[in-house]
Amino acid sequence: MSDDLPPSPILKLSRRQLLHGAPIAAGSLVLGVTLPGLPALAAPPSFKPTLVTINAWLRLSSREIVVAVPQAEMGQGIMTSLALLVAEELECDWTMVAAELVAPDPAYLNPVLGQVATGESSSLRTTFLPLRRAGAAARLMLTAAAARLWRVPVAECLARAGTVSHPASGRTAGYGALAASAARQPVPEPGAIVLKERARWSLIGHSVPRLDVPAKVDGSAPFALDLALPGLVSAAIRHAPQFGATVTGINDSVARSWPGVIAVVALADAVAVVAQRWHQAQRALKEVTVSWSAPPPELVADDAAALARLRAGLAERNPVITAERGAVEVALKGAERVIAAEYRLPFLAHAPLEPTNATARVTPERCEVWLPTQAPGPLQALLAERLGLKPAQVLVHPTLVGGSFGRRREADAALEAALISRQVGGRPVRLMWSREEDFRHDYYRPAAVVGIQVALDHERRIAAWRQRVVAPSVLARTAPEKVRDGGEPLVTAGIADQPYLIPALRVEYVRCNLGVPVGYWRSDGHSINAFAVECMIDEVAAALHQDPLHLRRNLLAQDSRAMRVLNRAASLIGWGTALPAASPTSRRGRGLACHSTAGTLVAVAAEVTLGDDGVLAVDRLIAVADCGTVVHPDAVEGQLRGGLIFALGATLEQKISLQDGQVTAAGFDDFPLPRLGRLPEITIEVVPSEAGQGGIGEVAVPPLAPAIVNAVSSALGRRVRVLPLSEADLSRSAG
């Protein structure tokens, strides 16, 4: 970090106060952890001297213990959870623990993602062991330092509550006083590190107050847009109205004369106005007239055209088979009966409350960016490449994230801010997209059409399941090396990886590029396929005249975790008990769904009231989860509840529509979010589990839509196969 700039706004969050980041003091204990299977990597220059390959760090002083957090804090409480893992083994006073967001470094590689990034509910799954080992190693080094100081055997020293003691002589020393000499102790051999047994955990599994909460309550929590830099100017931006179009000419003579305007900058697919204040920039931007090229031919004009092209994929003769077990074709040909259905899902926006933004300062020698990001590692590489710099010349300062849901794995705003800064002589530029731009230039959850055929044998059992997903590809843009075989593991997730015991299964993918940018979105393909799979299970149950719970139990008999959450959710909703209608002109229904995402099993049960006029009320939701070992129960509860509410909006009303190749939504009124007072009664239960760490952030999303749609279909007496439900006529007279 340079001397003339204030520190990054991310900061250290401790229980006592919010402190600005400071360079590591010489003599601090800086400790590395090696992730199994990863090659040794050089220590990041800012954290020298370091000892070994580093995945996470902790740093001690007499006042505090700071845990470095390379993950994005998006409200999932990751800063607290990571600090808690270290503190558990360090045997320190929790009130001394702070957490600090840190710049990307190869040492922080997320082994699930293969990047320095946050996503796919992988943070705790990948850090649960290494961070505890980091804490334990530090404890051993502190103990060794004290033993050396006192010239006593290490075995006679005890580390407890931030202090090493030697009971025989009565001597004690605080961790802070020992830090410098502890840093010179050899790092313990892996075999010497013995972790506490589960029964002795005093922090893991306990809901300590989250470190980020106080500053988020009093308004002092710093987000990227709150950053003050000397000479900072603001930029507003307008992108090509049609995806893929480029700027062919601009007339900015009027805009340049507006108060506060500093520059008008043309980028390849956008124009930006730089002004003293954002309000001035946005006002002047409206005065810039731009001519745009025609969009690429693949850009779809509107929803009807998109649906037609997606549906055409159902007839494609050569789909890519992304998973196959058993003889599906044989079973379908010899089936006693085939149940077939087609499910439709729209493009969806992320719509975080914090607008898309980035602040950049670019000189010929250096680029610095401050932004909410889930992917600081890839961003650093991209900026270096696009600006002709070495990665070491690019400094990424990740800030607190004001909602993301996958959106902030993208580099678009940071690259734009950097290019604009370079155009205005290296002044620091704060680029903020308007809300309209945010909705119209997102990387959307792909729209999809999913076709399923289920073969029933003569004993009325499921013999085979064929599922075809027709959708644009996310990975073709974001990770082309993962789709060289033509498959799409992200978009087709949530089918072959499910616990249902189905003898023959085939998953097919047909890529359908509609010219609309698509990207990561909370739970990705699981949000598409859980809807299709779990609705189809109910359709099969209806065809067999079976109770949907009974059918699921039969298909899950071998999976005790899935059975447990399913049975518990069914019990909590009162499955099988009478559900009287509230009025003569309405009916009620219950629905179930069960899905496995990122190692976590979630069953959702829903209860709805459907008026004869088609007006729907979701009355009650139950979610029961087995997330394996829980680090912070209260954070888990928040993520599960929040995930249901996130998915509720997508189930009921949200969709991104196109007209003339342009997104129509311009604000939250066009993409309704659930609000207080319009929510069902929600019950969350996490079952005790000693299974390995499961994901948390995404896992409640996939089963919510099918549980509600199954409940609606039950109340309606016919199947609904489209999302959002506002697209379906739910009145009794329809259908």
Next chain:
Amino acid sequence: MVWLTVNGRPTEVAADDDTPLLWLLRETLGLTGTKVGCTSGQCGACSVLVEGRAARSCQLPANSLGDQRITTVEGLGGPLAERLKAAWIAHQVPQCGYCQPGMLVSAVALLSATPEPTPAEIAATLTNLCRCGTFDRISAAIRQASQPPAPPPPQP
């Protein structure tokens, strides 16, 4: 130039007359606890108190305010605001936290006008958006803060 009274302090700020209050607070006065979410009055992240009532500062032209008292999240004080902040922490309400200052300001306005709101009154007033889905905890925190303090023990 525009005169504003923010958090009890009269201040003269350089601005065009129609600049929304939101930007004067954030960019001129450095009161960044007031968040920008949509600039169209839909989300409530920019909520402030104007004469004690919640208002969306992105929709308030600077020259429309006269000498009305403006309170931002930084200026919230007094027993009610402190009770709400304590309840917000007790219930660990925030997730990403971006909407929370606006929520808290709106809750202060609600309980100032309606000390013991019904669930329907809470829902009608707290129309702010939260994408993380913290609503149930917001309601719980408001209910906790609206409980009247325990009456003093009866004098013998």
